[in-house]
Amino acid sequence: MFENLSERLSGVFDRLTRQGALTEDDVRTALREVRVALLEADVSLPVARDFIKRVQAKATGSAVMKSITPGQQVVKIVHDELIATLTGEGDPGKLKIDNPPAPILMVGLQGSGKTTTTAKLARRLKDREGKRVLMASLDTNRPAAMEQLAILGTQIGVDTLPIVAGQTAVQIAKRAKQQATLGGYDVFLLDTAGRLHIDDVLMDEVQAVRDVAAPRETLLVVDGLTGQDAVNVAAEFDGKLGVSGVILTRMDGDGRGGAALSMRAVTGKPIRFVGLGEKTDALEVFDPQRIAGRILGMGDIVALVEKAQETLEVEQAERMMKRFQKGQFNMNDLKGQLEQMMKMGGMQSVMGMMPGMGKMSKQAEAAGFDDKMLRRQVALIDSMTRKERANPALLQASRKKRIAKGAGLEVSELNRLLKQHRQMADMMKKLGKKGMLKQAMGSMFGKGQDAMPDPSQMDPAAMQAAARQLGGMGGPGGMNMPGGLSGMFRKK
Structure with missing residues (x-):
């Protein structure tokens, strides 16, 4: 949903926010591109025209042009106008169903x-x-x-x-x-x-x-x-x-x-x-x-958390967190993560809800990092013995051949899975030491001071800037994670 429009607008605003100081001509040029993007997304001409007119009236004022981050201010104005365009009266999910039937x-x-x-x-x-x-x-x-x-x-x-x-x-x-x-x-x-x-x-x-x-x-x-x-x-x-x-x-x-x-x-x-x-x-x-x-490429973290809450039990999540904090992350844990992602709608669905990951999801799909790959990885783990899942260090050449054959796949794919496991184990260990896993748990299940803030209070301009950084815009290494997601997506 909205992938094409999101991609076009992300490109426009990336250029706008990188410029620093802006002139009114810069804003007008950017908004012309936004208008074309809206029309290509099948927005009706009168709606696109009125939308751009409202944004331009607010975005070319002196308060925006002389601000420290004019590009981000323009993004915020576009964000607010999008909400105004889409908003109806009352809560959209609240139906009038009192006084049964x-x-x-x-x-x-x-x-x-x-x-x-x-x-x-x-x-x-x-x-x-x-x-x-x-x-x-x-x-x-x-x-x-x-x-x-x-x-x-x-x-x-x-x-x-x-x-x-x-x-x-x-x-x-x-x-x-x-x-x-x-x-x-x-x-x-x-x-x-x-x-x-x-x-x-x-x-x-x-x-x-x-x-x-x-x-x-x-x-x-x-x-x-x-x-x-x-x-x-x-x-x-x-x-x-x-x-x-x-x-x-x-x-x-x-x-x-x-x-x-x-x-x-x-x-x-x-x-x-x-x-x-x-x-x-x-x-x-x-x-x-x-x-x-x-x-606007900010993702939908609230929807991501809601899906996680629907598919993951609190007790199970707490057990996982305690293991990860101790640096324990074996193949059974990885299988649980893969199955959890499939329950939440699959690779593309989850990445689409993560800020700045829209472009990365296409890169992942092009590299074959999709739901079929997730199912193949689960098949490889299922082909292992109980001891091998608990201790992947046991997997030498002969064992690898047996596991790959049992799953009907190549040893090279098993090697990629093992590399991914090592990267995730390292990442979990680092996050556990820094206390970030506990914070994530609080956000997901609303515990204590770490509970997720009300999304209506989040600054859309700051979210857009954070999304660019999270998306790994700075080069082929992708996100600053072990190996980088981009490296994971490349076929070896």
Whole structure:
């Protein structure tokens, strides 16, 4: 999401912040490049034009031009304007679902991922908010649409309304409302039928369902890959139905992301969630501040910590930390780290949330340092004996051949894994001595004074500067870690 736009903007701001003193012409030139980057990212022309106009009015003032770090001040202004462009009223993830049963109407065109998104939202409400949820498919047109929702319901542990042949969408909506009331459900989701295009038949049916259900929320599901057409669809649905929020799907498959920037500005409706994959847990709240950070290459440390909290138990993390502080880091530990990264969405997902790592992630992918490599490394560790995992120093030539053969891989790949293990062991030992592991644990699980600060209080200009340093912009050595990440990514 936003990879192309982030890469272009990072290049512009890198040059701007390195210049030191700036003139108004320098700022105008940079903002022209920003405007081109926005248009190439499929942001609508009026939105891009207004955005640049607002930034330029604030960025060319004497307070900015005469400041000690004018380049970073410009970055902060762009960051703040991005947030203003993306922000709607209230918390985007906070749905109006008080006074059960609360109806939520899911609408959109066919092929937008509406049924899958209905299941994702149901799982989120069940798992994160403890709500008892009922789903109902009102799609009497698409073959097996009702069966699809029922299968998804079974997978996520959410009830679906039993299928009764021959009923209309309005009749199903009435039955869902009755079942939700009698069954003591907190929320019921109505997955309406879609069409290949907006027509009177579609709108008449959805309006009739809306009148019967009286939904607290009417959420429009739009395919983010459709770019500016998505904005037009949102405007049409809002005009006919009164949409309360938008969910953008397939945002993991679009490096441009311009639809998200245009959607809020053109329709005035908040983007509530974004779909970032096919799995039923791949639905994230659209947080304007964190999205702006991602666009400007600041990463999303909060999202990274949240994913770690979801997949790692506190007791397990504490045991690991105590071992690392003592300089103990064997192959079992490395396997745990590799599996943890895959649970958190894989290599590209984790690096995308780390400040300054956007460019590095592409370098890693080009060098073959991806999720397939992680799985091969786990296979190599699984091929070792218990003693070999506990003490990798035992691995001499004959043992290496046996392990590589057992995993179906080459000895050279095992040697790379062993080198990576040594580098990580050295790094863990140094971090343990400096007390940084304990601080990281406090940040991740909110313990004591080391707990992570509120991201809304972080200075975006300082974060952007730190991101450049963390990304290893100064040369081929990459980050100042043992061997450098760049060295790890190069194929030997």
